[in-house]
Amino acid sequence: MRKGILALALCWWASSAMAVGNIDVLARTCNNCHGLNGVSAGTTMPSIGGLPRGYLSKIMKEWKYDKRVAATMNRIVKGLSDDEIDALATYFARKPWVPVPQKTSAATYAKGKATITENCEDCHGATGNDPDEGAPRINGQWAEYMALELEKYREEEFLMPHRKMKKTVRKLKESEVYPVSEYYGAQNQ
Amino acid sequence: MTQAFDRRAFIKAIAGASSASILTIPSAHAAKTKARVVVVGGGYGGATAAKYLRVMDPGIEVTLIERETLYTSCPLSNEVISGERDIKTLQVGYKGLLKRGVNVVHDEVVNIDPAKKIVATAGGKSFDYDALILSPGVDFNFGTVEGYNEQLAQTKLHHAWKAGPQTLLLKKQLEAMPDGGTFIIAVPKGPFRCPPGPYERAAQVAMYCKHHGKAKSKVLILDSNDSFSKKPLFEQAWKELYGYGQGGMIEWVAAANDGTLKRVDAEKMMCFTDFGEYKGDVINIIPPHHAGKVAKNLGLATFKNLWCEVKPENMESKSQKDIYVIGDACVGGELATNNGFPKSAHMAMSQAKVVVASLVAKFNGLPPPEPIYTNTCYSVVAHDWGFSVVHLYRVDNGQWVYIKNGSGISPVTLGTKEAPKPVPRMYRKLEAEYADGWLRNVMSDAFL
The missing domain is CATH 3.50.50.60 (FAD/NAD(P)-binding domain)
Known part of the structure; x- marks a missing residue:
């Protein structure tokens, strides 16, 4: 019985691996900008290891099919098949989420905490570590990256998905963008 | 196990800690040496190759030979000239690779014997190899402009x-x-x-x-x-x-x-x-420059006597078995359509990863994996204005294929061809910010 399950599992693994070539080779090309195992060392680039599979797959397809603006990623993913995108999403979703240590001041942290709303908590969790499948974890994500991402939501000329996110973010004052980002960035370290 | 290790190593590395004990690869001494790989040149390409060989298979013994003890990144060094960036932010040593179990040797290669598979250094050392990865960068030709010299x-x-x-x-x-x-x-x-x-x-x-x-x-x-x-x-x-x-x-x-x-x-x-x-x-x-001397003197620069030709599937030299040439010294990509490999740090790292995947498969008796080559390169023209180019190459029928759909430069305008709209400044600002994130990540991915 056990052998049967194992054989079935192997069979599944082999067929899905064959469909997209060697996914490890492809995934390692992502490491240049997102770090080994998807843990980013650059403050403006997000860590991606351990993000929900659904979120990773969705965002890459949104870029691929021009439903969401990006500065660089939208060009990169256009060369990948949907199967490769799904396989990459699975690969990175299986990695552990590693919050990165960041500095923030007590005042900024307090301001950030006071600024977040129920809307933020609904999808990301109160401390950013309990995301819906379609939303990213943000506890210990790089604050600088998150602030830039919020700026993208605030820029009316940018095509961004998710009405709730747009509405929530556009209510923020400019002076609240960094504190909110730093609040979530400082979680779980 | 390796995942937990990578995590700790990373956190230690960015925290600037230097406790070596916790960072020793646990299975290194247990695993029998499957193969010996020598890497010559510790720039982005060579460092990445050395690191990833160790990450992917601790049973491979890796020696990196590099003259200098401190590396200075060429990417974003133009910002040093303008005073926008401290050169220290571009510098990294080889401690990270030592912690990965790479045998780092600061010496100069004086001879390579491809028949006996031995590398000899000026310091009098010699190293046997099963595979040799050359990442020598470029050397200059000072003779083309009259009145100019080294x-x-x-x-x-x-x-x-x-x-x-x-x-x-x-x-x-x-x-x-x-x-x-x-x-x-x-x-x-x-x-x-x-x-x-x-x-x-x-x-x-x-x-x-x-x-x-x-x-x-x-x-x-x-x-x-x-x-x-x-x-x-x-x-x-x-x-x-x-x-x-x-x-x-x-x-x-x-x-x-x-x-x-x-x-x-x-x-x-x-x-x-x-x-x-x-x-x-x-x-x-x-x-003007050409493939680094160590590769050129070995007769590997078969392309116009300047650059080293390699095989698309694994970057092995077309003229010497078991010698792989990566980084600025090689020539590759879709030359016929003017879409050759750009000589960039990211490209060198991508090539390194292709060699590593191929060697790890070979030393473990596995079929060669399908290679893929990518490049991302940012240019920063003001502190809040950057842009980029990306490249994607696959290999089909033993040839490099430039994938136009996964390549190209940042948009010059938005909107339609008939009614173009300017790109919002925010877009340029984002790419200037990403350039810095890119730099820190490529340095970390290659050297830590």
Whole structure:
């Protein structure tokens, strides 16, 4: 019985691996900008290891099919098949989420905490570590990256998905963008 | 197990801690040595190859031979010239690789015997290999411009095309340049290391002049080529930020307009093309270059006697078995359509990962994995204005195929062809910010 399950599992693994070539080779090309195992060392680039599979797959397809603006990623993913995108999403979703240590001041942290709303908590969790499948974890994500991402939501000329996110973010004052980002960035370290 | 290790190593590394005990690869001593790989050259390509061999298979013994103990990143070193960046942010040593279990040897390779598979160094050491990865970067040809030589490059007419001491010397010359002075950048015929580099440098120099009371100065690019990387993006930014062409700060003279530098008079600080002469206050000559000597002396530079030809499936030299050439020294990509591999750090790292995947499979008796090559390269023309180019190559029927759909430059305009709209400044700002994140990640992915 056990052998049967194992054989079935192997069979599944082999067929899905064959469909997209060697996914490890492809995934390692992502490491240049997102770090080994998807843990980013650059403050403006997000860590991606351990993000929900659904979120990773969705965002890459949104870029691929021009439903969401990006500065660089939208060009990169256009060369990948949907199967490769799904396989990459699975690969990175299986990695552990590693919050990165960041500095923030007590005042900024307090301001950030006071600024977040129920809307933020609904999808990301109160401390950013309990995301819906379609939303990213943000506890210990790089604050600088998150602030830039919020700026993208605030820029009316940018095509961004998710009405709730747009509405929530556009209510923020400019002076609240960094504190909110730093609040979530400082979680779980 | 390796995942937990990587995590700890990373956190330790970014925290600047140096406790070695926890960072030793646990299975290194337990695993029997499956193969010995020697890597020559500890730049982005070589460091990545050494690191990833250890990460992917601790049973492989890896020796990295590199002259210097401190590496200075070429990418973003133009920002050092303009004073926007401290050179220390571009520097990294080899401790990270030591912690990965790489045997790092600071020495110079004097001989390679491909028949016996032995590398010998100036320090009198020799290393046997099952596979040899050469990532020697480039060496310069100082003989193409009359009146120019290697000594002048060190004393007066710096190239600063290998980041380090010359980068700082060029910065000093720029600082000493009077308002109204001319900064000449002479660009060699391509292909050269960092295709957008000279044009990014022009912008960084102009930015320095604009912000440091030298707004009457000029940046003159004397080019041996008729086009260049990310041209529409550079021209747009130059025009908007610094003035471009007649009356602007930046002027570009194409080869077709007699831009090729033929002779220089270092005494009088004069540059001569076929019919033109230009007085420079700073003259920055980038000499033409070729595959690093260690590869060239071995006869591997079979492409126009300049660059090393390699096999698309695994970067193995076309002329020597078990020797792999990666980084700026090699030639690859879709040459027929003018889509060759750009000589960039990211590309070198991507090539390194292809070699590693191929070798790990080979040493473990597994079929060779399908290779994939990518590149991402940012240029920063002001602190809040950047743009990029990306490349994707696959291998089909033993040939490189340039994937147009996964490649290309940042948009020059948005909207439609008939009704173009300007790209929001936020977009350019994002890419300038991403350039810094990119730098920290490529340095970390290669060296830590």
